[in-house]
Amino acid sequence: MTYYLDSHAHIISEEFEQDLDELLERAEQADVKRIMIMCTSEAEIDKAFSLVDSDPFRFACAYGIHPEDANDWQGKWDRFCEIIRDPRIACVGEIGLDYYWVKDNKPVQRELFIRQIKEARAVHKPILVHSRDAIQDTYDIMKAHLIPGVMHCYSGSAEMAVEFTKLGYYLAFGGAITFKNSRHSKAAAAAVDPRFLLSETDCPYMSPEPFRGRRNEPSNIPHIVKVIAEVCGRSVEEMKEIIAQNYDRLLHEEVL
Ligand SMILES: [Zn+2]
Structure with missing residues (x-):
């Protein structure tokens, strides 16, 4: 059985408050059978958990303190540690480094990233990593603190992509790979072993073409996988199956 999946979706965010049921129906129609629900605030957790409870195959859930919230991480820490111990949390994320939006607290971001990796290891769960304008620091930390995980919305070079996969990390590609000027993402997806690729x-x-600029949603995944398949020289069916296997492997990674 093969299906599409969305490994990184903020479907509990306000933008979907009015039509979440319809969105999930459209995903189903588009054969997007599995969704990783990303929670970036505690307020989103309960709703995400009830979806996981309703169908644990279809939904998985991740929570982490986003690097944009690094400055007040201490206030969130105890709850973070509690939440990620819930069996309905599959992965810890998104965590990482963002030097694009916030540049003046790099040491704090690095410290928080490392702390969250250590906590993910303590609960034996993979990490989902956000990295913007910070690829080298991200790589250095992930190399020094090896743990199964995903580089979400990968936007680095092809060379760096190969280095991440050598460490066992998955690379997730989203709408950006469908843009005409996305030479870098396409080259990165083409450069790595397909068993490290995910769709999100x-x-x-980040709506893919032809919906660029509009609100994005999981039912757009086929447009992304089509491009990933093209750059990898695979059929869409093959690529779907590879990505489904990769996602399943990620969720069953043994985290030591
Ligand atoms: Zn995200």
Whole structure:
């Protein structure tokens, strides 16, 4: 059985409050059978958990303190540690480094990233990593603190992509890979062993072509996988199956 999946979707965000049921129906129609629900605030957790309870195959859930919230991480830490111990949390994320939006607290971001990796290891769960304008620091930390995980919305070079996969990390590609000027993402996806590739929307952001600029949602995944398949020289069916296997492997990684 093969199906599409969205390994990074903020479907509990406000943008979907009015039509979450319809969105999930559209995903089903588009054969997007599995969704990783990304929670970036505690407020989103309960709703995400009830979806996981309703169908644990279809939904998985991740929580982490986003690097944009690094400055007040201490206030969130105890709850973070509690939440990620819940069996309905499959992965710890998104965590990482963002030097694009916030540049003046790099040491704090690095410290928080490392602390969250250590906590992910303590609960034996993979990490989902956000990295923007910070690829070298991200790589250095992930190399020094090896743990199964995903580089979400990968936007680095092809050379760096290969280095991440050598460490066992998966690379997730989203709408950006469908853009005409996305030579770098395409080259990166083509450069690595396909067993490290994942598809994601990062919805509501980053709609793929031909929906660029509109609200994104999981049912757009086929447009992304089509391009990943093209650059990898595979059929869509093959690529779907490879990505489904990769996602399943990620969720069953043994985290020591
Ligand atoms: Zn995200």
